[in-house]
Amino acid sequence: MSSIETHAKDAGYWAGQMVAVSCKRDRDSFMRIYDHFAPRVQLYLKGLGSSEAVAEELTQEALLRLWQRAELYDAARSGLSTWLFRIARNLHIDRVRREPQWVPVQDALERLDEPEDAGPSPAESYAEHADLRNRIERLPATQARLIRMSYFEAKSHQEIAGELGMPLGTVKSCLRRAFLRLQLGVRRGA
Amino acid sequence: MTPRHHLNEATLVSFAAGALSPEMTAVAATHLEACRDCRDRLAHAERIGGLLLGQQQANELDTARRARLRHEMLDRLDESTQSRRDGTIQTRSLDVSPSDPDGLPQPLQAYFGPTWSALRWRWVAPGVHMIRAAHTSRDTLLLLKIAPGKSMPVHSHQGTELTQILQGAYDDALGHFSPGDAADLDNETEHQPITAPGMPCICVAAMDAPLRFPGWLARKLQPLVGL
Numbered sequence: 001m002s003s004i005e006t007h008a009k010d011a012g013y014w015a016g017q018m019v020a021v022s023c024k025r026d027r028d029s030f031m032r033i034y035d036h037f038a039p040r041v042q043l044y045l046k047g048l049g050s051s052e053a054v055a056e057e058l059t060q061e062a063l064l065r066l067w068q069r070a071e072l073y074d075a076a077r078s079g080l081s082t083w084l085f086r087i088a089r090n091l092h093i094d095r096v097r098r099e100p101q102w103v104p105v106q107d108a109l110e111r112l113d114e115p116e117d118a119g120p121s122p123a124e125s126y127a128e129h130a131d132l133r134n135r136i137e138r139l140p141a142t143q144a145r146l147i148r149m150s151y152f153e154a155k156s157h158q159e160i161a162g163e164l165g166m167p168l169g170t171v172k173s174c175l176r177r178a179f180l181r182l183q184l185g186v187r188r189g190a
Numbered sequence: 191m192t193p194r195h196h197l198n199e200a201t202l203v204s205f206a207a208g209a210l211s212p213e214m215t216a217v218a219a220t221h222l223e224a225c226r227d228c229r230d231r232l233a234h235a236e237r238i239g240g241l242l243l244g245q246q247q248a249n250e251l252d253t254a255r256r257a258r259l260r261h262e263m264l265d266r267l268d269e270s271t272q273s274r275r276d277g278t279i280q281t282r283s284l285d286v287s288p289s290d291p292d293g294l295p296q297p298l299q300a301y302f303g304p305t306w307s308a309l310r311w312r313w314v315a316p317g318v319h320m321i322r323a324a325h326t327s328r329d330t331l332l333l334l335k336i337a338p339g340k341s342m343p344v345h346s347h348q349g350t351e352l353t354q355i356l357q358g359a360y361d362d363a364l365g366h367f368s369p370g371d372a373a374d375l376d377n378e379t380e381h382q383p384i385t386a387p388g389m390p391c392i393c394v395a396a397m398d399a400p401l402r403f404p405g406w407l408a409r410k411l412q413p414l415v416g417l
């Protein structure tokens with residue numbers, strides 16, 4: 001489970017590695033990120049239903065984007081794992097959306113909030129990160145399960161409801177409570 | 191325009207997770223474009239995703255395979271350092287400028303075309319016009335235009351219905367809904383919107399199950415909504 005060992009290498013550590021990639025194009029730092037995150041991203045993508053081969057390919061692609069877009073990384077705005085999560089999710093969506101109408105709207109939304117406001121200091125965001133992690137660990141079992149199913153199996157509420165034999169309304173209100181509980185300690189953006 | 195009715199937390203989590211259908215995504219993105227508040231909450235939902243990603247217990251792949259992938263990555267770092275500047279970030283070219291008042295919200299353009307003026311409304315009932323998006327997945331995506339001061343039939347929902355108000359306004363038991371507002375409803379809601387006087391109310395709605403209208407309008411609308 002979550003040992004002291006893994007906690008030691010935390011948000012601050014990974015943000016530091018990423019800053020080295022961003023400012024100095026430091027390959028060693030990048031490969032440390034790669035070694036740690038690539039297996040996790042791959043597991044995440046497999047959970048979303050990708051085959052082993054596709055998960056492997058998209059993982060390489062996601063990490064390569066991290067390298068290519070390193071100069072866009074802003075430690076004050078998002079943790080490295082959040083950034084990577086968004087990259088991997090967007091790659092996954094682009095892969096599964098075969099509809100001709102599909103437009104990757106997530107990317108466009110991210111550009112709406114370019115840093116006009118200073119945002120939190122990195123130290124603040126590491127503290128928030130630790131706080132959020134604690135809150136996730138303390139979620140009641142059902143809420144924790146629903147949150148994980150939502151993120152790691154990317155299931156619709158209807159599918160989750162069917163699988164757990166719960167009414168749809170209960171699934172949604174339970175997710176809502178979980179989200180609010182995880183939000184409590186967060187300073188609201190102005 | 192500061193929206194007063196927002197996306198449900200469950201919807202934001204699904205949006206962050208990439209689990210919403212393309213149609214729900216289009217409506218949610220239309221709201222998010224107009225709502226800084228929900229964008230902040232979305233950022234929080236993405237932080238949760240990032241944290242869970244970091245907490246994954248990575249089981250060891252077989253080491254030979256890992257080594258090969260690692261090698262491949264190192265090679266690609268070299269090649270991409272050289273070609274890094276030739277536009278790795280592609281933006282979809284827009285048909286209309288975002289500031290053009292005739293432009294539809296960007297997430298809807300792929301479904302309904304770029305401009306308001308080119309929309310081809312179909313009459314479905316007195317005071318009600320509609321356009322149903324073609325080429326959708328299982329979900330339905332509709333633009334609805336309802337004449338001012340009109341009472342819509344009471345209806346309820348089997349699944350989830352997500353509506354974003356684009357023009358005009360309506361009132362129902364949940365409050366007053368005007369441009370920028372989202373109505374994020376599930377199957378427990380039964381409501382009867384009444385459009386505000388003055389101008390027609392135009393909204394975009396995605397639904398994952400057919401609407402149930404009682405009475406005469408059902409017979410008229412449901413063939414069009416696809417029951």
Ligand SMILES: [Zn+2]
Binds near residue numbers: 197225227229
């Ligand atoms: Zn909102």
